[in-house]
Amino acid sequence: MSDCNSESSCSSCSSAAGCNTDEKKQHAKKRLDERLSKIKYKIMVMSGKGGVGKSTVSVSLASALHALGYSVGILDADIHGPNVPKMFGMTQKGVVSGENGLVPFEAADGLKVMSVAFLLENDDDAIIWRAPVKHGMIEQFVSDVDWGELDFIIIDLPPGTGDEPLSVAHIIGGVDGAVIVTTPQEVALLDSRKSVTFARKLNIPILGIVENMSGMVCPHCGETVDLFKSGGGEKAASEMDVNFLGKVPIDPMVVVQGDSGKPYVLEVKDTPTALAFRKIAENVAKQTIAK
Known part of the structure; x- marks a missing residue:
């Protein structure tokens, strides 16, 4: 990761000895703002608890x-739990510095990806970091990565309303x-409502709730079986006065x-699940672009 500690890395410093602390902060903020200015819409994908398919929805x-x-x-x-590279079939290790910063890996014909998984020598390694280190890593993934011009950046967050969501909200400053x-389970719904409250307290617009694993369409008869109930996410959205983005069947x-x-929506075209994901994407695009 780059650091503003020399004349060569920070040409605007007044002293050849390098930046002082205030200058470092100013230059880091300028670099961050420059990156963010090239990304039109920043979208956080959250869940109140684990195991609801948040990374699947993000991808x-x-x-x-x-x-x-x-x-x-x-x-x-x-x-x-950095699973995004696995879901794109990406096995690269290490990151490369280019002329304009760290180079993100590309999947799916140009979709750009950055994850701490690329920094692990062994996929079984545990990341044992406290909040300040995690905050620093997320900040560098935004400011030091050469994302280039993007319409959307999707930010896959861990479950809950703790360090990482707070860091993203603080670093980006204007999440769209x-x-x-x-x-549909009551336990998951209880925690998803906390995510709504989190977003409201931080003045983050809520695009809506996705009810994942909402029934399973039988491949033989076409009937829908509600394995984990159905309709709970829609009910929660109504009660909390937020949009309901749709049900995604198993x-x-x-x-x-x-x-x-191989991302499901790129490989499978006409199933109820594929259509649900595409409708959600269209809804998200419509809401953000219309603002």
């Missing part, structure tokens, strides 16, 4: 937006929207495609 949303013709990047801010993922191929590194 599907990014891929569907990319398929709609938008330039898209995805920032994997789930520091302790939050997508909140839940399942499809075993979502797991198959995710494990194989």
Whole structure:
């Protein structure tokens, strides 16, 4: 990662000895603002608890937006469980510095990806970091990565309303929207409501709630089986006065495609699940662009 500690790395310093602390902060802020100015819409994908398919929704949303013709990047801010590269079939290790900063890896015909997973020598390594280190890493993933000109950056967050969501909100300063993922179960719904409250307290626009794993369409008869109930996410959205982005039915191929590194929405076209993901992406694009 770059640091403003020499005349060569910070040509605007008045002293050849390098930057003082205030200058470092000013130059870091300028670099961050320059990066963010090239990204039109910054979208956080949140969940109140784990196991609801948040990363699947993040990858599907990014891929569907990319398929709609938008330039898209995805920032994997789930520091302790960085699964986004796996879901894109990316096995690269290490990052490369280019003329304008760290070079993000590309998947799916140009969709840009950055994740702490690229920095791990072994995928089994645990990341044991406290909040300040995590904050610093997220800040560098925004300011030091050469994202270039993007229509959307999708930020995949860990479950809950703790360090990483707070860091993203603080670093970006003007998040354009939050997508909140839940399942129909009451336990998940209770926690998803906390994510709505979090976004409101930080003045982040709520694009809506996604009800993931909302029934399963039988491949034989076409009937929908409500394995984890259905309709809870829509009810929560109504009660909390936020948009309901849609129900995403369970499809075993979502797991198959995710494990194989081929995003479901790019490989499967006409299933209820694929159509639901595309409709959600269209809704997100419509809301953000209309602002």
